Amino acid sequence: MNGHPPDLQALTGKVLIIDDEADIGSMLSGVLSDEGHKVLTALTAQAGLKLLGKELPDVCFLDVWLPDADGVELLEKIRLTGGDASIIMMSGHATIETAVRATRLGAVDFIEKPLSLEKVLLSVQNALRIRQLRSENQNLRNRVEQRYRLIGHSKALEQIRATIDMVAARNSTVLITGENGTGKENVARNVHEGSHRSKKPFVAINCAAIPEELIESELFGHERGAFTGATGAKRGKFEQANGGTLFLDEIGDMSLKTQSKVLRVLQEQRFERIGGDESVSVDVRVIAATNKSLPEEIRKGNFREDLYYRLNVIPIELPPLRERKEDIEALAVHYLDIFCSENGERRKTFERDALERLRAYSWPGNIRELKNIMERLSIMTHELVIEGRHLPHPIGQQPARPSSELDELLVQKDFREARSGFEKLFILRKLEDNQGNITRTADAMGMERSHLYRKLKQFGIDQSHDIRTDEERA
Secondary structure (H helix, E strand, O other), rough: OOOOOOOOOOOOOEEEEOOHHHHHHHHHHHHHHHOOEEEEEEOHHHOOOOOOOHOOOOOOEEEEEEEOHHHHHHHHHHOOOOOOOOOEEEEOOOHHHHHHHHOOOOOOOOEEEOOOOHHHHHHHHHHHHHHHHHHHHHHHHHHHHHHHHOOOHHHHHHOOOOOHHOOOOOOOOEEEEEOOOOOHHHHHHHHHHHOOOOOOOOEEEEOHHHHHHHHHHHHOOOOOOOOOOOOOOOOOHHHOOOOOEEEEOHHHHHHHHHHHHHHHHHHHHHOOOEOOEEEEOOEEEEEEEEEOHHHHHOOOOOOOHHHHHHHHHHHHHEEHHHHOHHHHHHHHHHHHHHHHHHOOOOOOOEOHHHHHHHHHOOOHHHHHHHHHHHHHHHHHHOOEEEHHHHOOOOOOOOOOOOOOOOOOOOOOOOHHHHHHHHHHHHHHHHHHHHHOOHHHHHHHHHOHHHHHHHHHHHHHOOOOOOOHHHHHHH
């Protein structure tokens, strides 16, 4: 007997039947085995729980009435303990209230006794497909999370992570600034994933990519007949993101007229669709991003000052990749692994010369440029070790040289930190030049010896390591 829909390929799996009626267990076992399923049976809740934990079935038929437990309570216990089998409840005398309660607790179906074999087989197929979809969705979610991870351990990135951890759970608006390709959407997604809205939609819209005459329709939707071509009502991005997060990318390119309407939505959490007079209420957190200086755009008259202050509650500034060179290797390895996996290629690694060339490059396109090059390398490089010669122009043609400590200081934004770092580097180099002799080092630097000792202590330079006293060196 074949009860699955003819247009779908039948799925098979491991099925557990928990029912105190041995005849029903035997009948279901025979029918399901004929369909290619592996079937296990249990007459009590206790025996069923043991099989659930040991055999990890894909589908479980669970009777509402068992000699040692209430089936619905057992369903709740299974869900609380993390069991991921798709549960089908069975009963010969259940009420609608029981069926509703079981469904709310996670049962994928509720079938009545006496059992229809066609219904049983169809229910198993539906349960297996639900389980398959759950697995596919989780795999997709894992790939998305992997793609949008913030990669690296530079000081700037650690500060950004700390800010995200601090503000993600709040509802405050966030304004992300930085050059094109620095990963502004990645940061927005991390804020969303760290919030209580993470199970709700994350909706992104590039304000610069949509013509001015269409942007309001995209954001707020429209009613049928609102304009030529509006053949039906349409939900806008604000409605699509209800309960979740709306990411307004390149908001600095939004017209003043649309800015005014966005400000109103931020203040009131309500709006009207184009061509409509009914107010639509939404609960949306807005994260905006731009590669422009909004204070400068305000001075030019291109951006509303009140909207800027409404957006800039939590500011996050992303540094260009050339200012976080210590993250380049980790980023390159991360994206190369992703693209090799997606393209069905074996995992590739970098030869040291290639990594030095990657670090020495200025990356005008930032992380976006690096990602594109990693995708190209995953496809076009047949060797498993990527060398400098495999890198495209101009990366492969420039001299490979390690970025020095001085290079790192030169891209430091904070003057005090740069000066402090230079002082420490200068002292270490002078100590090395003078074989660790503090008196000669102080003389070479034109510094009092006591002052040099204070600097050594300030910078945490271990005076007992490779630096003997003057008397020992005399």
